[in-house]
Amino acid sequence: MLYLTKPRATIIFTLIALTTPIMSGCSQSVSNFQKGISNQYKIFNFKEVTVNQKRITDSSSIPSINIEQESREEYLKEREIYLAKEKERYSYYDRGIEKFELEDYQNAIINFTKVIEIDGPQTQAREPYYYRAAVKYQLEDYQGAISDYTEAINRSQYKYESAIDFKGRGLAKKALYDLVGACGDWREASFLGHQGSKQGVENKCN
Secondary structure (H helix, E strand, O other): OOOOOHHHHHHHHHHHHHHHHHHHHHHHHHHHHHHHHHHHHHHHHHHHHHHHHHHHHOOOOOOOOOHHHHHHHHHHHHHHHHHHHHHHHHHHHHHHHHHHHOOOHHHHHHHHHHHHHHHOOOOOOOHHHHHHHHHHHHOOOHHHHHHHHHHHHHHOOOHHHHHHHHHHHHHHHHHOOOHHHHHHHHHHHHHOOOHHHHHHHHHHOO
8 A cells, every 4th residue: 555645645746736737738639630640541541542543444644553562572582682692691601611610721711702792891790801811810811811800890899809800910910020010909909808918918018
C-alpha cells in the first residue's frame, strides 16, 4: 500500500490540476489528427480507384504495370547477386586463411587480394588487409606490409585491433631500419594496451 505524506500528496494533486487542461487539449488534438488521417485515407482510396478505372478504360495513357511484382522481382535479383558475391568473398577469405596457416604465402596473398577486390576501396573490412600485411611481412615485402597495415589501421574499430596493427607496422618499419617510425608505432600500440609493444619501447626506444 502506498502512503503519501502531506507535502508529496500536495505536489501530486497540484500536478494533476496543472496537467488536466493539457491532457484535454491533447485529446482534442488526437481526435483532430484521427479525423485528418481518415480523410486522407478516403482521398487516397479515391485516387487509387480512379487510377485503376483509368487503366481499364484508357490503357494507352497509363500502362498496366504491376509495380509491386516488378519491385519484388528486382529485389530478389539483387539479393541473389549479393548472396553470390558474399559466398565468393568468404570462399576466398577462408582459402586465404588456410594458405596462410600452411605457410603457402604466395597463394594466401592471391586469395586475400581477391577479397579486397570484391570488397572495393570503400570497404570497412579490416581483416583482409591485416592478413595480407602479415603475409607480406613473412615474404620480406616490408614496404607492402606497411601499406597494408596502414589500411588495416584506418579500418580498425576496436583498440585491440589498432594495437595489433600498430605493432605489426612497427616491426615492418624496424626491418627497414626505420627505428624512429617503429618506436612511434610501438608507443601507439602500447598506449592502446599492447603489452609486447610496451616492452619493445622500453628495450629499443629509450
